[in-house]
Structures are given as structure tokens and as C-alpha cells.
Amino acid sequence: MPNTNPTAINRIILLILFLYPVLLLSVQGGANVLFVVLLVISLVIWVKLNLWRKFLKERSAIFFSVAMTSILAATLLSQTYHDTFNSIHGDSPARFFVAIFIFYALRSLDLNIIPALKYGLPLGAITALFVALFIQYDGSSEFGLRASNSYLNPIHFGNLSLLLGMLSACFVTDIKRTGFSANRLQIAGLIAGLSASALSGTRSGWVAIPVVLAFLLFSSDRPDKLKRLVGAVAVMTITAVICFLSVNVVQQRVYETAAEISAIMNGDFNSSFGLRIQLWVAGFHMFIDNPIFGVGPSEFFSSMDKLYASGMISSVPSSIYGTEVHSYFVACAAELGGVGLLSAVSIFLVPLAMFVDAAKSRVDTVRIAAMAGICLVVSFFTFCLTAEMFNIKMVASFYALLVAALLAATHVVEKAPVKTSTTGDKSCNTTN
Numbered sequence: 001m002p003n004t005n006p007t008a009i010n011r012i013i014l015l016i017l018f019l020y021p022v023l024l025l026s027v028q029g030g031a032n033v034l035f036v037v038l039l040v041i042s043l044v045i046w047v048k049l050n051l052w053r054k055f056l057k058e059r060s061a062i063f064f065s066v067a068m069t070s071i072l073a074a075t076l077l078s079q080t081y082h083d084t085f086n087s088i089h090g091d092s093p094a095r096f097f098v099a100i101f102i103f104y105a106l107r108s109l110d111l112n113i114i115p116a117l118k119y120g121l122p123l124g125a126i127t128a129l130f131v132a133l134f135i136q137y138d139g140s141s142e143f144g145l146r147a148s149n150s151y152l153n154p155i156h157f158g159n160l161s162l163l164l165g166m167l168s169a170c171f172v173t174d175i176k177r178t179g180f181s182a183n184r185l186q187i188a189g190l191i192a193g194l195s196a197s198a199l200s201g202t203r204s205g206w207v208a209i210p211v212v213l214a215f216l217l218f219s220s221d222r223p224d225k226l227k228r229l230v231g232a233v234a235v236m237t238i239t240a241v242i243c244f245l246s247v248n249v250v251q252q253r254v255y256e257t258a259a260e261i262s263a264i265m266n267g268d269f270n271s272s273f274g275l276r277i278q279l280w281v282a283g284f285h286m287f288i289d290n291p292i293f294g295v296g297p298s299e300f301f302s303s304m305d306k307l308y309a310s311g312m313i314s315s316v317p318s319s320i321y322g323t324e325v326h327s328y329f330v331a332c333a334a335e336l337g338g339v340g341l342l343s344a345v346s347i348f349l350v351p352l353a354m355f356v357d358a359a360k361s362r363v364d365t366v367r368i369a370a371m372a373g374i375c376l377v378v379s380f381f382t383f384c385l386t387a388e389m390f391n392i393k394m395v396a397s398f399y400a401l402l403v404a405a406l407l408a409a410t411h412v413v414e415k416a417p418v419k420t421s422t423t424g425d426k427s428c429n430t431t432n
Helices: 007-024 032-049 051-054 059-082 087-108 116-133 154-169 181-200 204-219 226-245 248-263 272-289 305-310 316-320 327-358 365-387 393-415
Strands: none
Touching: 007 032, 007 116, 007 154, 007 393, 032 051, 032 087, 032 393, 051 087, 051 181, 059 087, 087 393, 116 154, 116 181, 116 365, 116 393, 154 181, 154 204, 154 272, 154 365, 154 393, 181 226, 204 316, 248 272, 272 327, 327 365, 365 393
16 A cells, blocks of 8 residues: 555554553553544544545454444443433443544554554553552552552453553564563563562452463464463463462462352352352343343443342442442343343454454464454453453553554554564564
């Protein structure tokens, strides 16, 4: 494609993609500002190049557009059905919708974004560890002494820190060929992300690690993929053991988990995990009673009175978890019905299918972007099983932007292999 965009615009976009993960967990509002700037640039490119005529002819682009629009459409349909309109309920879903424009714009540019993410993601994980160690601890009665920042709870902070670390590992190149020094920042990012997550005391997010590793092993066709998997597991295991032995909050959370499982086995559901189970049961009954459009956005807890009265659940969840259903999928099913549940699943499955397909490419940088995309989507899917990750707009923006950028990279780099090899970052030209 002709280079119709000024070099300055390309540099601004690369700077945004580099700074975005660095500011995500360290500067309140910083990542959102960058998201808005990138969106404005993308809209200008969209209009200038008349992109809708080109990309809406592609089947994959149409599927992506429908998937990323669906959750906003489901929210509007539920509001229309219940005749209760409130623009705030569309804030997070709108982030997925506008990611369509970012995806198309980045695809249209002769631009290699891999180096920006290769260095930005590990620096973001290292910054998260710095925040966890020195800046802010959440000492509220609900969470206790657990690492976080001033604008996220420990669950979201821990999950995002963990993800930044795992994404850093996706950009590790062939150590035997390029040497350890070429990958030390990415390895440091992996360790930092795991450590920051451990300090946050989050537990369920760590379930994503074996799931992500399984998907990456399945999707990769590298002959040394098993060796690389063993290396990643070794680093993660050593980090986890060190955190357990040296960090009190990690030991406490492990012991709490064992105690909660034992209590549930004995029929006592008045624990953190037990209360989540009660919330999920309540959500299931709401979905059964309202299978198409749900009870309405943000109406989950106001719909629990009947369940309290019937004795189906205790009155504890409303007082402790009044703003968190602890499952994005349960929340969508209960509040938006079957339409919402299908939409929630589609924002993960459609990009995942595109990333898995791109992972078969012979272009090394395309595979790197695809593997990072698989890690991103599978991690968020796993997080959303036990947390409402997208009830915070910043988190929705992070997922939407990275999905759009990495999907664009699987197309842009493949179409311009000569130019992407002259970025000066030779380490990106090895398969992941």
C-alpha cells in the first residue's frame, strides 16, 4: 500500500503503543488518554483512506467487527427491552466497538509495532512491581494488606500484572541463537509481572498460566516448543516458590484457599470462594428466568431480593460483593441474557480464532504477534471466569487496544516483510 501517512504519525503511534503498558498500572488516567489519542488518529486515517470500503469486504474483518460490536448491541437491546436507558452502561462495551477503527487503521499503515510492544510490555510489568513494592498497598478491611495501586482493587491489579509478565515472555527470542542478554528485559518482565501479581494476593488469575501454556503449545509448530515450554514453566515455578517462601501475603492466601475449600466441602459457603458460588447460583437463576434479555444492565444485585426471600442464598453477598458478581460471563448472562452471553463469548473466540490461524504463518514476526494475541485472549477469558474484568473502563480499553494492535500486526507485517525487517530490532525476526 502507498505510504500515505506521515512518518510523524507512525512515530506517534509507536510511542503510544510503547507507553501504554508502562502507564497502565502506574499513572491513573494515563493509559486512557493514550487510548483516546490513538482512537482519534485512527478515525482520521479511517476517513482519509476510506477504509470501510476495503476491509468490510474481508470475511475475517466482518467477523471481528460483528464480535466487537455485539456486546454494545446486547447492552442496548437489554436496555430497550426493560425501557431503562443509562449511557454509563455502554462505556466499557463502547471500548470494544471503537477498537474496530484502531484495528483497521493500524492494518492500513506500513508499520511494525512489534518492537514497541516488545519493550513496552516488560517495562509495564517492571513498573507494576515497583508500584506493588513502594507506592501503594490496599489496606481496606475487605482485602487486607495486599498490593495494588490507588485506582484498582488487588484482583484487577494482580491479574493485569500477571498478564503483562506473560506477554513479556511471548517476545523472548531464541536464546541459543541471540543470547540471554538480548532477552533479559523480557525475562525480567516475566519475573516482575509474576511477583507483582503474587504481592497482590490474587489467586484465581494464576489459573490462566497453565491454560495459556497449553494453548501456546497447541498453536506453535516450532520444533523446540516443548523445550521453550519447560523453560517458561521453570522460571514461573521458581518465581512462585520464592514468592511463597518470602512473602507473607502469598502464604496467607494459599492457606486461606485450603481452608475455604475445606469449608465448602463441609457445606459452609460463608467464605470468599463460597460467596462467589452463591453469586453464580443466583446469576444462573436470573438467566433461567430471563433467558433472552436478562434482568437489565447493573440490575444483578437489585434482583436478588426474591432469592434472599426464598432462602436460595444468604444475605451476605450483597453486603460484601455488592458491586462485583465475580464472573464477567455470569454477569452478562444474568443482566443481558442469552444475547449478552453469546456476545461476551464472541469478543474472545473470534479474535482467538484469528490469532490461531495467524500462528501458522511462516513470517516470524507474525507468529510473535499471534502468540502474544493468544496469550492475551486466553488470559482475559480465564480472568473473566472469576472476575468482572470489564466493569472498569480502563481494563476494557486495554484488552480492546491490544487485541486490535496485535491482530493488525499479524496482517501488516506479513504484507510488508521487507520493511519490517529494517526496523533495527533484529531480535523480532525470530519465531516465538
